[in-house]
Amino acid sequence: MKTQDLDVLVIGGGATGGGTAFDLALRGLRVALVERADLTDGTSGRYHGLLHSGGRYAVRDPESARECIAENRLLRKIVPHGIEDTGGFFVQTPDDDPEYAEQWVAACRECGIAMEEISVAQALKEEPVLNPRLRRAFRVPDAACDSFDILTALGAAIQQHGGMVATYEEVIGLTVEGGKVIGARLRHRRTSEERFVGAAMVVNAAGAWAGQIAAMAGCPLTVRPSKGTMVAMAYRFVNTIINRLHKPGDGDILVPVGTVAVIGTTSVNVSDPNDTSVQPWEIQLMLEEGEKLIPGFSQARALRAWAGVRPLYEEGASAEGREAKRTFAVLDHAARDGVGGLVTVVGGKFTTYRLMAERAADAVCAQLGVVRPCVTKSFVLPDVRLPLNPPKPHRLGHRLEDLEEARRQDQLICECELVTRPDLEAAAAAHGDVTAPWILDDLRRDLRLGMGPCQGGFCGYRAAGTLCVHETGQQDAAQATVALADFAQRRWKGQRPLLWGQGLRQALLDEQIYRGILGLDRLAGER
Amino acid sequence: MAVSSNDVLVIGAGPAGLLAAWVARQRGAKVRVLASGIGTTHVSPGWLQVLNAASAASLEGWIAAHPQHPYALAGLAALLGGLAALREVSESAGVRYVGAPGANFRLPTALGALGEAAVTPESFAAGDLRQPGAVLIAGPTGWRDFYPQLCADNLARQGFAAQSTAFDLPEMAAASRFDLTPVGLARLFEQAEARARVAAQLKPRLDGATRVGLPAVLGLAQHAEVWRDLQDRLGVPVFEIPTLPPSVPGMRLFNACKAALARAGVPILLGMTAVRGETANGRATGVVAPNVVREATYRAGTIILATGGLYGGGIASNHRGEMREAVFDLPVYVPGGLSEWFNERFFTPVPVETLHATSLQQQGHPIHYAGVRANSRLQPVDETGNVVLENVRIAGRLLADYNPLQEGSTEGVWLATGYRAAA
Numbered sequence: 002m003k004t005q006d007l008d009v010l011v012i013g014g015g016a017t018g019g020g021t022a023f024d025l026a027l028r029g030l031r032v033a034l035v036e037r038a039d040l041t042d043g044t045s046g047r048y049h050g051l052l053h054s055g056g057r058y059a060v061r062d063p064e065s066a067r068e069c070i071a072e073n074r075l076l077r078k079i080v081p082h083g084i085e086d087t088g089g090f091f092v093q094t095p096d097d098d099p100e101y102a103e104q105w106v107a108a109c110r111e112c113g114i115a116m117e118e119i120s121v122a123q124a125l126k127e128e129p130v131l132n133p134r135l136r137r138a139f140r141v142p143d144a145a146c147d148s149f150d151i152l153t154a155l156g157a158a159i160q161q162h163g164g165m166v167a168t169y170e171e172v173i174g175l176t177v178e179g180g181k182v183i184g185a186r187l188r189h190r191r192t193s194e195e196r197f198v199g200a201a202m203v204v205n206a207a208g209a210w211a212g213q214i215a216a217m218a219g220c221p222l223t224v225r226p227s228k229g230t231m232v233a234m235a236y237r238f239v240n241t242i243i244n245r246l247h248k249p250g251d252g253d254i255l256v257p258v259g260t261v262a263v264i265g266t267t268s269v270n271v272s273d274p275n276d277t278s279v280q281p282w283e284i285q286l287m288l289e290e291g292e293k294l295i296p297g298f299s300q301a302r303a304l305r306a307w308a309g310v311r312p313l314y315e316e317g318a319s320a321e322g323r324e325a326k327r328t329f330a331v332l333d334h335a336a337r338d339g340v341g342g343l344v345t346v347v348g349g350k351f352t353t354y355r356l357m358a359e360r361a362a363d364a365v366c367a368q369l370g371v372v373r374p375c376v377t378k379s380f381v382l383p384d385v386r387l388p389l390n391p392p393k394p395h396r397l398g399h400r401l402e403d404l405e406e407a408r409r410q411d412q413l414i415c416e417c418e419l420v421t422r423p424d425l426e427a428a429a430a431a432h433g434d435v436t437a438p439w440i441l442d443d444l445r446r447d448l449r450l451g452m453g454p455c456q457g458g459f460c461g462y463r464a465a466g467t468l469c470v471h472e473t474g475q476q477d478a479a480q481a482t483v484a485l486a487d488f489a490q491r492r493w494k495g496q497r498p499l500l501w502g503q504g505l506r507q508a509l510l511d512e513q514i515y516r517g518i519l520g521l522d523r524l525a526g527e528r
Numbered sequence: 529m530a531v532s533s534n535d536v537l538v539i540g541a542g543p544a545g546l547l548a549a550w551v552a553r554q555r556g557a558k559v560r561v562l563a564s565g566i567g568t569t570h571v572s573p574g575w576l577q578v579l580n581a582a583s584a585a586s587l588e589g590w591i592a593a594h595p596q597h598p599y600a601l602a603g604l605a606a607l608l609g610g611l612a613a614l615r616e617v618s619e620s621a622g623v624r625y626v627g628a629p630g631a632n633f634r635l636p637t638a639l640g641a642l643g644e645a646a647v648t649p650e651s652f653a654a655g656d657l658r659q660p661g662a663v664l665i666a667g668p669t670g671w672r673d674f675y676p677q678l679c680a681d682n683l684a685r686q687g688f689a690a691q692s693t694a695f696d697l698p699e700m701a702a703a704s705r706f707d708l709t710p711v712g713l714a715r716l717f718e719q720a721e722a723r724a725r726v727a728a729q730l731k732p733r734l735d736g737a738t739r740v741g742l743p744a745v746l747g748l749a750q751h752a753e754v755w756r757d758l759q760d761r762l763g764v765p766v767f768e769i770p771t772l773p774p775s776v777p778g779m780r781l782f783n784a785c786k787a788a789l790a791r792a793g794v795p796i797l798l799g800m801t802a803v804r805g806e807t808a809n810g811r812a813t814g815v816v817a818p819n820v821v822r823e824a825t826y827r828a829g830t831i832i833l834a835t836g837g838l839y840g841g842g843i844a845s846n847h848r849g850e851m852r853e854a855v856f857d858l859p860v861y862v863p864g865g866l867s868e869w870f871n872e873r874f875f876t877p878v879p880v881e882t883l884h885a886t887s888l889q890q891q892g893h894p895i896h897y898a899g900v901r902a903n904s905r906l907q908p909v910d911e912t913g914n915v916v917l918e919n920v921r922i923a924g925r926l927l928a929d930y931n932p933l934q935e936g937s938t939e940g941v942w943l944a945t946g947y948r949a950a951a
Binding site for chain 1 (some may be wrong): 571572573637638639640641642643670671672673674675677678680681682684685707708770771772773775838839841844845846847849866867869870872873874875876893895932933938
């Protein structure tokens with residue numbers, strides 16, 4: 002990265018940081034985005050994938066609700082390939098307070114959320130597995146959203162517009178001179194190499210970690226990390242997003258994502274934003290709440306559990322968890338703390354990432370004296386995988402269609418998620434640092450490799466082997482073996498809390514493959 | 529139908545069940561096998577592990593130190609008896625095994641690690657890395673289930689002379705549009721022209737290699753001929769390397785057992801799931817399995833339960849951390865609560881030399897020790913050691929108190945307990 006003539010350094014490779022760097026690049030500024038792991042490694046890659054209609058926040062947090070519905074409409078236009086227009090239902094189960102519905106209807110009208118009541122019979126006709134004892138059902142413009150695809154598109158677009166994206170580089174310090182941040186010190190996670198990157202402005206978009214970054218410039222900032230646990234079930238169950246029509250609580254959203262369905266979330270205040278541990282009670286709660294929406298839910302196979310950490314923030318307020326607003330803040334630390342050259346953008350939702358980016362970029366431009374309008378509202382992000390085609394909305398089944406239409410005579414490396422060898426080779430070639438031990442996990446985010454029912458038992462070896470073919474691969478055997486062991490452990494983390502029934506049988510088969518057949522444990526010891 | 533006390537009903541068509549059926553038949557019993565489906569032969573590497581190296585030299589001593597282990601229950605004689613029976617069955621189908629407990633082959637895995645096994649199919653034996661001689665690892669270009677490069681380079685990294693190469697097999701594209709499974713490839717190797725094409729490509733690339741390793745797909749029904757023919761054409765020993773399931777060597781073993789039982793007049797009823805057992809006065813009187821029209825009850829004097837463990841379906845588990853034996857609801861040893869079943873690390877990398885330096889208990893994931901506890905006749909027992917069902921025997925992975933992956937005892941327990949259950 003050439004650093005001396007950087008206008009803006011953006012810290013944090015989630016949706017907010019990616020969106021901000023893209024917005025600034027479109028305004029003609031020289032930007033770099035730095036992320037301590039892969040893009041989406043933080044909260045953006047650990048959420049349930051709901052593009053909010055705003056209905057969830059209409060009653061208690063109308064400002065967030067208005068932001069959500071406005072951005073929901075925009076994102077469908079500017080990043081269609083990352084969004085599946087599933088639509089959404091808000092359903093009242095026998096366990097929900099019936100009084101809440103009228104309040105909610107009025108609030109949705111107030112916020113301009115296009116909502117219509119449908120008969121329970123109609124809801125059941127569209128989604129037959131739902132609880133037949135539902136009392137009321139409303140249709141809302143929710144959608145399912147693939148944060149990996151959207152960040153991949155943002156990353157590519159930043160680079161197309163002259164910006165730089167540096168992953169696996171961690172900010173270890175901000176350099177302040179004369180009351181102004183002049184750049185950041187970075188350390189590469191793999192090589193441990195350190196370097197200084199100078200910039201006229203630094204944007205702190207580190208999400209749940211924003212407090213730690215601000216502290217590096219001596220600015221006090223209290224982000225309240227709130228951990229939410231989600232469970233992916235091995236079936237899609239529904240083609241519509243299902244929300245419980247009650248005061249927002251735990252396990253009351255079910256999102257069909259690709260071939261699986263994700264139920265979420267819990268809300269647990271944590272002191273450390275790195276705490277993504279999943280507790281047994283959270284799993285039990287998700288399954289019990291899921292049972293209220295879909296009878297038999299808790300008997301179905303659960304695939305993975307994970308947690309993300311919401312970066313809740315409200316200047317001067319002390320509300321926590323579900324009581325805290327989901328709005329965001331853009332903080333100019335010159336006015337707030339007397340430290341120039343630093344803007345923090347924090348809070349918000351994935352759904353509102355573009356708006357947050359716009360406001361943060363406006364603040365940066367104001368400080369730099371640049372007068373250029375935001376154009377992200379009308380800029381359609383290209384689909385990185387099909388760059389020549391006009392982007393089209395994502396739909397379940399696209400991958401199969403692509404495979405069949407292209408008549409690709411090649412082997413499926415990952416049968417669960419339909420990843421072919423050319424897909425894998427192309428994605429690997431696009432990675433700058435294919436020899437990194439975490440490369441298979443990076444490829445997972447690119448391709449959904451290993452995210453289906455076998456959780457990498459079969460495709461892990463195939464992917465490691467493909468990266469180690471002399472003619473086309475870039476890894477040697479030692480690197481490929483370490484990468485396979487790393488992948489196996491990362492997949493294990495999300496499965497371990499859910500191992501009973503069929504999932505347990507799958508895990509035992511995977512262990513038989515990795516240990517009994519391949520002997521991976523005997524080679525990984527040489528690491 | 530009159531039930532003779534000499535009738536034996538085996539539940540489960542995995543290796544332990546099939547072996548038990550064979551042994552019982554040899555001893556004169558009238559035997560039937562009832563099974564949901566095929567067993568773990570199809571996900572096994574193909575070799576027969578008895579115990580990992582550090583302990584294998586003194587099998588008697590190791591058994592004495594682990595009195596709850598299935599080996600201790602069944603006894604060393606049962607292990608040897610089971611091995612002899614397996615050899616007899618498989619050789620009748622042209623599948624030969626070599627080696628004996630006490631010393632382990634060191635055989636390359638598809639990843640290039642060293643697998644240990646006391647007994648191995650003859651077609652694996654030339655891969656033994658205790659023997660000198662450079663190896664050439666070869667596989668079909670573009671096949672997703674075997675990567676010669678990864679295998680050979682990992683072997684080389686451990687100090688073995690190993691090279692790799694890939695050969696083209698144009699029939700692969702015609703055989704399957706997207707996915708060629710190991711079974712599909714094994715059938716291709718049964719064509720003489722395909723073998724000739726492979727050998728013609730490999731022979732000029734031997735470059736000093738004294739043996740050639742190929743994925744374990746060298747024929748299914750005609751395996752012996754495929755293997756011999758390739759060696760003749762190449763002029764050097766050829767060995768197979770196990771790779772991703774389905775396991776062709778495991779299928780050969782399954783098919784050999786099935787054929788031997790058919791010849792011996794033992795019916796194998798597949799697709800019949802034993803959903804519950806019937807008992808009276810501390811004895812099992814029968815097993816209920818639904819067929820397409822109704823539930824049928826199968827009766828026998830002795831019932832051998834070889835339904836497998838948590839993987840095979842002999843034990844079911846749920847999200848409350850409960851386990852249930854699937855047929856008779858026998859007492860199951862459960863290693864703690866749900867959150868204790870598996871360790872946080874998927875596996876702990878352990879240098880081979882130090883394996884088993886300490887007690888085996890609680891190494892690896894505790895879940896592996898789950899199962900039905902039994903006495904030395906393999907009758908199921910309860911927490912206090914009392915026999916639960918006098919005429920039931922437990923064989924194979926359904927048994928508690930061992931960790932096959934950690935110990936390297938997977939197939940040894942099939943053999944010892946399959947044999948003992950029929951005795």
